[in-house]
Amino acid sequence: MQKGKIGISTENIFPIIKKYLYSDHEIFLRELISNAVDATQKLNTLARIGDYKGEVGDTTIRVSVDEEKNTITISDRGIGMTADEIEKYINQVAFSGANEFLEKYKNDANAIIGHFGMGFYSSFMVSEKVEIHTLSHKEGSQAVKWECDGSPEYTIEEIDKKERGTDIVLYIDDENKNFVSKDEINRLLKKYCGFLPVPVAFGKKTEWKDGKEVETDEENIINDTNPLWTQAPSNLKDEDYNKFYRDLYPMAEDPLFNIHLNVDYPFNLTGILYFPKIKNNIEVQRNKIQLYCNQVYVTDSVEGIVPEFLTLLHGVIDSPDIPLNVSRSYLQSDSNVKKISSHITKKVADRLDEIFKTERQSFENKWDDLKIFIEYGMLTDEKFYDRAQKFALLKNTDGKFFTFDEYKNIIKDSQTDKDNQLVYLYATDAQDQFSFIEAAKNKGYDVLLMDGQLDTHYINHLEQKFEGARFVRVDSDVPEKLIPKEEQTELKLTEAEKDNLTTIFSSQVPNMEKANFVVSFEALAADDKPVMITQQEFMRRMKEMSQNGGGPMAFYGEMPDSYNLVVNGNHELIQRVVKDCEEAVGESVSSLRGKMESLESRKSELEKSKEDKKEEEVPQAEKEELEDVEKKVTELRGKKDEALQGFASKNKLVSQLIDLALLSNNMLKGEALNRFVKRSIDLI
Numbered sequence: 253m254q255k256g257k258i259g260i261s262t263e264n265i266f267p268i269i270k271k272y273l274y275s276d277h278e279i280f281l282r283e284l285i286s287n288a289v290d291a292t293q294k295l296n297t298l299a300r301i302g303d304y305k306g307e308v309g310d311t312t313i314r315v316s317v318d319e320e321k322n323t324i325t326i327s328d329r330g331i332g333m334t335a336d337e338i339e340k341y342i343n344q345v346a347f348s349g350a351n352e353f354l355e356k357y358k359n360d361a362n363a364i365i366g367h368f369g370m371g372f373y374s375s376f377m378v379s380e381k382v383e384i385h386t387l388s389h390k391e392g393s394q395a396v397k398w399e400c401d402g403s404p405e406y407t408i409e410e411i412d413k414k415e416r417g418t419d420i421v422l423y424i425d426d427e428n429k430n431f432v433s434k435d436e437i438n439r440l441l442k443k444y445c446g447f448l449p450v451p452v453a454f455g456k457k458t459e460w461k462d463g464k465e466v467e468t469d470e471e472n473i474i475n476d477t478n479p480l481w482t483q484a485p486s487n488l489k490d491e492d493y494n495k496f497y498r499d500l501y502p503m504a505e506d507p508l509f510n511i512h513l514n515v516d517y518p519f520n521l522t523g524i525l526y527f528p529k530i531k532n533n534i535e536v537q538r539n540k541i542q543l544y545c546n547q548v549y550v551t552d553s554v555e556g557i558v559p560e561f562l563t564l565l566h567g568v569i570d571s572p573d574i575p576l577n578v579s580r581s582y583l584q585s586d587s588n589v590k591k592i593s594s595h596i597t598k599k600v601a602d603r604l605d606e607i608f609k610t611e612r613q614s615f616e617n618k619w620d621d622l623k624i625f626i627e628y629g630m631l632t633d634e635k636f637y638d639r640a641q642k643f644a645l646l647k648n649t650d651g652k653f654f655t656f657d658e659y660k661n662i663i664k665d666s667q668t669d670k671d672n673q674l675v676y677l678y679a680t681d682a683q684d685q686f687s688f689i690e691a692a693k694n695k696g697y698d699v700l701l702m703d704g705q706l707d708t709h710y711i712n713h714l715e716q717k718f719e720g721a722r723f724v725r726v727d728s729d730v731p732e733k734l735i736p737k738e739e740q741t742e743l744k745l746t747e748a749e750k751d752n753l754t755t756i757f758s759s760q761v762p763n764m765e766k767a768n769f770v771v772s773f774e775a776l777a778a779d780d781k782p783v784m785i786t787q788q789e790f791m792r793r794m795k796e797m798s799q800n801g802g803g804p805m806a807f808y809g810e811m812p813d814s815y816n817l818v819v820n821g822n823h824e825l826i827q828r829v830v831k832d833c834e835e836a837v838g839e840s841v842s843s844l845r846g847k848m849e850s851l852e853s854r855k856s857e858l859e860k861s862k863e864d865k866k867e868e869e870v871p872q873a874e875k876e877e878l879e880d881v882e883k884k885v886t887e888l889r890g891k892k893d894e895a896l897q898g899f900a901s902k903n904k905l906v907s908q909l910i911d912l913a914l915l916s917n918n919m920l921k922g923e924a925l926n927r928f929v930k931r932s933i934d935l936i
């Protein structure tokens with residue numbers, strides 16, 4: 253037996269390995285099995301080129317667990333190592349590699365990506381002792397056993413081993429006993445080794461016999477050595493892709509589409525990406541892409557490698573060219589990674605474009621599920637926007653789909669306003685905004701349905717992209733004014749009547765938390781609604797955006813909703829309110845107004861004369877008179893308002909009209925709704 257000291261500078265590297273790699277202990281199995289795969293593939297290569305003349309035979313990698321001895325063994329039939337090679341690769345190179353790595357990241361544990369090839373020495377994260385039993389493929393080699401207990405000392409001795417290849421025996425330490433379990437090993441094999449290119453066996457296959465699960469003689473191969481992404485797309489059908497998806501995500505619904513990536517220049521990358529069906533929470537759908545490096549599972553957190561919006565996709569990416577041993581910030585600035593990311597974007601756009609062109613109907617059918625990806629992509633990635641504007645769809649409230657160009661042509665004639673701006677009308681809720689949608693349609697307009705999670709932002713974005721166009725929600729103004737044109741109908745109300753109606757209607761608007769109403773008048777058609785509630789586009793949008801995103805516009809979110817209570821002066825019912833008011837309080841109101849008006853003209857005379865003089869030049873009498881006039885005006889106004897409010901509170905029509913308007917906007921709730929129903933019954 254020979255003893256030696258491992259070639260490292262740090263006295264004892266293992267405590268450091270254990271400390272820094274604590275959270276990722278489980279990767280030891282992946283690392284050791286990857287080494288076994290490498291050794292097997294090297295042997296296959298040597299055999300192919302004629303440098304190895306012996307029998308290759310069965311090269312299955314075998315994993316076993318001994319629960320009594322607390323060991324895990326990984327055996328391969330690869331190239332094996334001679335004593336010299338152990339000296340070179342294990343004692344010197346590998347250790348120094350690990351040492352260098354830890355030196356580099358000692359002060360920056362967070363920079364470690366969390367998974368990297370620590371290689372063979374990761375076995376010491378979980379073991380108190382490790383043995384290598386190996387026989388090289390080289391003719392006439394002597395089998396050797398290397399043993400190390402986690403101190404820098406090792407022993408190496410000759411042993412009797414007949415089969416070519418390497419067995420790694422791990423004596424698991426007390427802290428990591430949990431790995432000495434068939435279930436745990438099964439879990440790790442499934443997670444990290446499911447698609448390795450060399451068969452990996454663990455235990456035996458089982459079958460059900462007489463109501464019991466029993467082991468058969470057949471070995472249990474845990475991996476698919478030829479996963480779908482490594483196969484030629486031309487040999488694959490939709491069913492194959494869907495089946496693979498179900499293998500990856502057993503609980504998920506069938507995906508919408510798949511994209512098979514196959515790149516060999518300027519970097520190597522294969523993979524299959526799926527567009528999943530996303531219900532309503534986009535956050536839970538992230539990080540479902542698995543990243544592989546030569547069929548070895550690395551991670552399922554791919555930010556930085558795929559564009560942000562594509563982290564919503566599911567599937568696998570396999571590339572030997574993605575650097576795995578580096579921090580995230582480095583990854584994002586790596587030019588290779590950037591190329592990969594923009595290439596994936598392009599591929600995804602190309603595939604969508606192809607589906608749109610060849611299967612438009614199916615594309616439309618899936619649009620509702622698909623649009624979140626496309627909108628997200630268009631919002632966050634300029635290049636994707638440019639590609640996607642050819643196939644992104646707009647859906648109207650009748651469920652019809654249009655491309656941007658198609659839609660523009662359809663609305664061009666009817667929806668261009670007097671300033672030559674194209675107005676895109678939209679609704680965010682087909683039910684709540686039903687009456688507005690109908691009113692717009694009756695005017696010959698088309699209304700888009702923009703009810704997606706990202707649509708508030710998307711609309712803003714499109715407005716910036718589309719030239720000479722704006723988006724207007726159907727309830728942001730009365731139908732006549734949604735798209736302002738030259739002609740205007742005349743309003744059949746005098747100033748005094750308008751003033752009266754303002755007091756009357758404001759006094760009857762129910763008190764609502766966080767909602768302000770401003771009464772305004774419009775000359776609408778006599779058969780339009782008598783009273784309508786609209787919400788100004790700009791303020792509403794600012795509010796919605798600040799609620800979604802905060803930032804510098806956060807204060808908009810705190811402001812109350814501001815609504816317009818639009819009174820249609822030309823409607824018969826409004827004319828009736830005017831008439832009722834005239835009969836009930838008309839005389840006193842108009843005499844109060846008459847007095848007010850003459851006082852007000854006196855007031856402005858006094859104010860004018862005061863304006864031209866210096867303070868001390870204003871005669872005392874005028875000052876006193878002005879004060880007196882002001883007081884009287886306020887008093888008269890109070891009386892006038894009181895009379896009008898008294899009328900309004902007795903006049904059921906006014907509050908009924910307001911409630912009807914609230915009802916059309918789905919704003920009548922709770923107690924107010926209940927009161928409305930009762931009053932309606934009374935009226936019947």
Ligand SMILES: Nc1ncnc2c1ncn2[C@@H]1O[C@H](COP(=O)(O)OP(=O)(O)OP(=O)(O)O)[C@@H](O)[C@H]1O
Nearest residue numbers: 287288291332333341342346369370371372373418
């Ligand atoms: N099962 C094995 N059969 C034959 N040689 C092996 C085996 N395991 C390790 N080796 C040899 O030991 C060397 C060091 O292994 P180690 O896992 O530490 O690093 P690596 O495989 O070169 O790189 P990585 O960090 O990516 O794993 C390998 O390059 C290989 O030559």
